[in-house]
Amino acid sequence: METTLFDRYVREVGRRLPKKQREDVQAELHSLLLDALQDRMADRGGEEAATEEDRVAILQELGSPAQVAGQYLPQNRYLIGPRFFDLYRIVVIAVWGALTLAHVVLLVLSLWGETGTFRDASIAFFEVFEGYIGALLSGLGSVTLTFAILERVLPEDKYVAHRIESYPVPVVAFRKVEDAQILEERQEPWDPRTLPEIEDHDRVEVWEQAVGIVFLVLALILFNFFPQWIGGSFVGSIDGGPVTWHSWPLLAPIFFERYLPLLNVLWIGNIGLSIVVLRQGRWQRGTRIVDLVLTGLSAFVLYQMAFGPALLSMDAVQPADLRELLETVFPPLLKVGLVIGFLATIGELIGQFVRLVWGRPVTMRELLDVRKLTGT
């Protein structure tokens, strides 16, 4: 569906309003914008089609989304008002992200020395989780308190927040401005073309799902029916014998006994999910929940594979010096790869949870782009 500047504008205003009044204000604002556009067209004889320039002029006259949303909010009855709210949200996301990342790292470090049993993992997980909740309450509480104090201490319209450009991460300073400057800054026309696009987070990328299905089917066939193909091979002579192709299986029997059934469940589950999603044409709440569960199971399997019994078997490798070399290099490499995979899956899990709860993903780009978010 094609979206216009009006759609993007209305969305940005609504994003800053309480949920209770959002939908109604958005509907009214959209109707009023169309009235203004219709009037503008009538002034020109009503024969030309509306252009983007017409919409830009109307939106500039109305004011930036932050200004208009501020007018809709109850005056002086908030803990943190529209002046600081965008900034507050960015800091909350940054603190939440930093604490989450720190605790994920802490979790991995505390699991590193464990034996890989479910009981040990559960104890370590709950210890870290308890610390995480405490850190969140303390961190976010401090941020909220700081902003609530700023809201009351800094006189309204006398201070503006701005980002210090020389830092690569959002570092924000408050600058006192004189009345004349405030007026000047307010009168400076904002550019509606800079409004963020409305992304369709529930759209299904057909090629992405199709490629995923193909790879999962290949993995199912390979690991279940041709496990002998997963290994190493070389051309050469062993113990003075003829020069020929030699090969050896790479995966230990425990992989097939313990992990392959779990991987089969995951792969079949993901194939089924992709087919359902393709048939429905859009991501829905039910499919997102199934996706979340499957990602959680992936994280569990990756953890088990990283910290459980050795997955690789080098017993069949000849000659002996090559076996020793491979035994030294391969297992640590595989463990590092699995730990990275586990961390990435945890990150994906958090992202999926955020999307499920808030209806859209929060990107690092948004986190870093203070100016775009605050409209300053």
Next chain:
Amino acid sequence: MDGPIQNLVNELRRGTLVLTVLSQLETRQYGYSLKQRLSEKGLEIDQGTLYPLMRRLEKQGLLDSEWSHETSRPRRYYVLNDTGRKTLDTLKEEWKALTSAMEDLLGKDEENGNDSL
């Protein structure tokens, strides 16, 4: 007009906003029609200020509103209710008293100014 002076003018106009809007809502209006009506009478009010103000007045119990689907697209219409009418009457009285006092004050200032010349 210089920035600080423009600020004072804006401040002065802001004080009359509620009375201005209430005075035009004896008959039902939607946001853009009210903006046009005020504009025709020589009063330009920012749309970004007018539309939220109508909502606030409704929330304060002075206006009633309803969505109308009679036209090509749905519009939200606002109209004075009983409380709004009583408030308008009170504000009108205040306005008359204020303008009378101000005319008196400004008239005297002008006279004083003329005397000093």
